[in-house]
Amino acid sequence: MKCPACQHENRPGAKFCEECAAALARACPNCGSAVSDSAKFCPECAHPLTAASVQTRFASPESYTPKHLAERILTSKSALEGERKQVTVLFCDVVGSTSLAERLGPESMHALLNRFFELALSEVHRYEGTINQFLGDGFMALFGAPVAHEDHASRAVLAAVTIQRRLEERHTELIGAHGGELSVRIGLNTGPVVVGKIGDNLRMDYTAVGDTTNLAARLQQLAEPGVILVSDATRRQVGEQFRLEPLPPVTVKGKAEPVQAYRILGLASRRSPRWERPSTRFVGRERELGVLSDLLEQAERGQGQTVGIVGEPGVGKSRLLYELRQGLAERRVTYLEGRYPSYCASIPYLPVLDIIRTNCGIVDADPPEAVADKVRFAVEEVSMDPQKAVPYLLNLLGVKDESGTMEALAPDVIRARTLETLRQLAVKGSQRRPIIFAVEDVHWVDRPSGEYFDSLVENLPGAMILFVATYRPGYRPPWLDRSYATQIALRPLSQPESQSVVHAVASENRLADAVSLLILAKAEGNPFFLEDAIDVDRGP
């Protein structure tokens, strides 16, 4: 009997894998007898088998894989079969499900597991991972195959972080009236697998190479409830995108040397842009800065404006915003900026959180009480009712609100009121002092933030707000047709402008003329390529 987690061959009839302890066969939770996959009641003790409908809902990958992912898997499957691919493997398991099942009873337990799987799967799919196996009360997911992604490790860790976060947020709703604790352990590892056959029902076979899956399964078992553990291989891939804490090396069965594992503490709080301080002298873009300045003047007169800055990667969108901000020193304007990290797709509300933090003056080191005080102060400052507004903002910031307002509300209501609170905060704030709202890389926009930006843009007429978004070609903001919307398309730098960037850096680094010319020709006016080529030429 083959273990679905680590592929180890076990003796027939075994219930758990002797290699990684994953569940092999379905057993009755009441008497422990082996039961078939389709059984609704135990043939030994007639106990209702809770997993029956969990298994029906999640019986085949077709039934739970979103259509857009399914199509991508099927179109690339023949190219993939037999390929050796780097992947990140995620194991997730519900803690103490046996005692939870005893407390809740079979019906509620299976409803709970269903709700949990829905939640977890939607996070895995958000980052374009696929569920490879359901393992009793948990699952194994793969990132990097069958849907290829260079940044599979980041995506996998992000999925893990959001599963834990969403579980916390929706704990009361998931558990219902029964009480009890629902938490999961998650383990991740990165390494090669050989992709096997991918069926028309999307089920993918694979052969683990070395300990790729095994180590992920072991880390999951080692994790404390609510904790995410990653291997050193995964840590090396995700770089500085997450805050993590090294654990003392652990011995793992099947490995001679102790293994280094890391606990994920959260997203790194400073998602640094490619540069904090520009290294090149700013050239050109006088016309674009002029347009931005005109639009700001209109906004200051109460005719709110929205502007999109569109351009290829590296052409200078962020730099233009930086220069706009530098030019504000003398002006009575509040500048609030939010951005998406460049390495991943949408995380709900991420840029909005940046904006709230800056607006309220919240810093990373603030304890929850300080965050709550600052939020209350900011709300009162713009004459909003703190009782109505503060709970929603604290909820967004992940700070527990002592008033308990949230607990009684349905998620839809929370969403609508959060949106309204954010909208009012911006509009009322701008009545005291004009605001520039800048959102970087809005092509990554997530749904809740998108709804907020749309509602804000709708309210611009009559408000002293300039809303600026940067994005890459191919994305079109929904508000572009409005009468108060402008788009600035950033073209490559002209030849003289490029020359001036190269000359400034080249003379500093004593580059030969021939090298400068070559760089100019290769970069085609893209300032990032200009800098990059000079850096490469200069060596490490």
Ligand SMILES: Nc1ncnc2c1ncn2[C@@H]1O[C@H](COP(=O)(O)OP(=O)(O)OP(=O)(O)O)[C@@H](O)[C@H]1O
């Ligand atoms: N007009 C300019 N003069 C001098 N340097 C520039 C200019 N525009 C951009 N740069 C430099 O080129 C590099 C890339 O620019 P920037 O990061 O603004 O590009 P971007 O369009 O925001 O790219 P992405 O889409 O990847 O975010 C930066 O180091 C920036 O300082």
Ligand SMILES: [Mg+2]
């Ligand atoms: Mg940028």
